[in-house]
Amino acid sequence: MKERFGRLMAILTRSITDSNRLADWLSPLADGCAACGKSVQKHMRSAGTGGLPSLLQRSLCQRCLGSIPWINAIQCSRCGRGTPCEDCARDTKRPFQLNRSAVSYDPMMREWLALYKYRGLERLGPILAEMLVPAYERLAANPGCSWSAITYVPISEIRAEERGFNQAEAMANHIAARFGLPVYSLLERTRHTEKMSFKNRKQRLRDVEGLFAPNAREIRRLLEAESAASGHVSTRIGLLLIDDIFTTGSTAGACARALKEGGSMYGVEVSVYVLSWAHS
Numbered sequence: 001m002k003e004r005f006g007r008l009m010a011i012l013t014r015s016i017t018d019s020n021r022l023a024d025w026l027s028p029l030a031d032g033c034a035a036c037g038k039s040v041q042k043h044m045r046s047a048g049t050g051g052l053p054s055l056l057q058r059s060l061c062q063r064c065l066g067s068i069p070w071i072n073a074i075q076c077s078r079c080g081r082g083t084p085c086e087d088c089a090r091d092t093k094r095p096f097q098l099n100r101s102a103v104s105y106d107p108m109m110r111e112w113l114a115l116y117k118y119r120g121l122e123r124l125g126p127i128l129a130e131m132l133v134p135a136y137e138r139l140a141a142n143p144g145c146s147w148s149a150i151t152y153v154p155i156s157e158i159r160a161e162e163r164g165f166n167q168a169e170a171m172a173n174h175i176a177a178r179f180g181l182p183v184y185s186l187l188e189r190t191r192h193t194e195k196m197s198f199k200n201r202k203q204r205l206r207d208v209e210g211l212f213a214p215n216a217r218e219i220r221r222l223l224e225a226e227s228a229a230s231g232h233v234s235t236r237i238g239l240l241l242i243d244d245i246f247t248t249g250s251t252a253g254a255c256a257r258a259l260k261e262g263g264s265m266y267g268v269e270v271s272v273y274v275l276s277w278a279h280s
């Protein structure tokens with residue numbers, strides 16, 4: 001007991017003499033870094049965060065902010081991969097126009113997404129969504145890119161019950177509010193599938209076959225709103241599809257196909273642009 005008390009005192013003394021830790025202790029939890037809990041203010045003085053959305057600068061400590069693996073230089077102009085891309089070279093007729101992802105799916109990003117998705121760290125939600133902003137702006141700057149509404153990759157009912165929310169939908173709502181666009185739930189999942197993480201490209205492609213279907217009622221609602229706003233019936237429309245992880249693009253491709261199919265039911269040609277949080 002006495003020994004344990006002595007050890008505790010030693011730790012305490014060490015901690016208090018360490019000014020960084022003292023700052024951590026004194027800062028209220030709500031002001032701590034949303035990812036690691038450390039104080040944000042003490043790191044704010046350091047440089048190197050210029051150009052990032054202010055929500056990120058306010059909510060993350062310098063170390064976390066500085067470790068985000070942003071994809072700034074893309075190697076594949078189609079899917080936005082930061083490394084040379086075999087998937088697009090192999091599949092030149094992808095049903096979506098372009099994908100852009102905010103970050104590379106490294107172990108730290110995997111951890112952040114897990115904290116939010118499975119361990120209920122809700123505070124991370126708007127931060128992960130806000131991380132999409134630079135990628136959104138870069139995607140929108142591509143010549144010919146335009147969309148008038150946002151949709152997202154749906155999850156199965158089983159998954160929704162387990163988790164209580166769809167992270168792609170939450171990201172879509174955030175981005176829609178940020179850029180003043182409407183969100184429509186244009187897709188339905190036809191069945192439940194197991195997690196895709198450990199599957200290879202072939203298995204993924206088989207898994208997504210017929211996995212998504214257009215939600216005809218929502219598509220009609222969108223088209224009616226479009227023609228009411230423009231005063232004429234449109235025959236072409238651009239949509240932005242949001243997902244959390246882009247791996248081979250098989251999910252995005254299946255969703256884009258379903259959206260195009262949905263549009264064609266009403267004689268409308270749909271172009272699908274994809275914005276994803278992480279590229280794995």
Ligand SMILES: [Zn+2]
Binds near residue numbers: 061
């Ligand atoms: Zn942190």
Ligand SMILES: [Zn+2]
Binds near residue numbers: 077089
């Ligand atoms: Zn690619």
